[in-house]
Amino acid sequence: MSTPTESETSESETCTRAYVALYAVVNDHVDPVDRDEYFARHVRYLEDLDQAGHVLLAGSFTDLGNTPDGFALFAAPDKDEVQKLVDADPAVGPILNVTVHSWTALVGAERLPRPGEPGRDKVQQTIHRLFVAGVMARDPKAYFDRTYHPSVAIHEAPSLPYGGDYHGLEGAAEHALAFTRTWDGLQSAEQRDMTPRIVATDSEAFVIWTLRGQRPNDAAVTEFPALSHYQFQEGRVIESRMYLFDSAAVNTFVRKRGNQ
Secondary structure, eight states: OOOOOHHHHHHHHHHHOEEEEEEEEOOTTSOHHHHHHHHHHHHHHHHHHHHTTSEEEEEEOSSSTTOOOEEEEEEOSSHHHHHHHHHTOTTBTTTEEEEEEEEOOSSSGGGSOOTTOOOHHHHHHHHHIIIIIIIITTOHHHHHTTOEEEEEEEEEOTTSTTOEEEEHHHHHHHHHHHHHHHHGGGOOTGGGOOOOEEEEOSSEEEEEEEEEEOOTTOOOOEEEEEEEEEEEETTEEEEEEEEETTHHHHHHHHHHHHHO
16 A cells, blocks of 8 residues: 555545544443433434434444344544544543544545535435425424524525525524415415435535425416525525526416416
């Protein structure tokens, strides 16, 4: 194996700066019920870190009997940051001990997200849940569950009935309400299908989708193609922009409904 050049090493370290946290049981005398509760809290904590883009993968060793010994692979700017994250784990101390080691990928480094990025799969899953379980199914819990960053900004064409800029989680709720108020009377459950096609990277996603509607007493279903761009920060959407290919046609369609 050849030795990487200085420029190659620098680029690799920027993309694959990772740390392994090794977890080991330090107290076998805890009541089994309490131990199970600590372990459940430990898993939930790791899931939150995964959603935030700090944990790349985590799990237990399967050949050590019933012990929950295991490891987690972290992506973070430095070792001190990882140490702070693992020290905040509710199970570390009461039942687990943890040791953090620096780690470098020699094979498969291109599959690792940069520090702070959620990773392509997580971005894809979040946007799919946003569209399918959230908007299309009109499920507020699925729409907001681990979707938006507290500082999110949502941008729609100003000319739309629900157009403009929305900021923060309250703004996201206002945007969702304005959108559904506009379209609920113009769509059947089947017509809410947006057929989203998602192209994701480790930190952003582009979605091609179709908005469908049908005015009362009109047999035709009208379709409006659209494109959305989503940027992620700390595992959640920090900014989204919706681009309807013909917002004037959407306005005309919606306003005609209002005049009937």
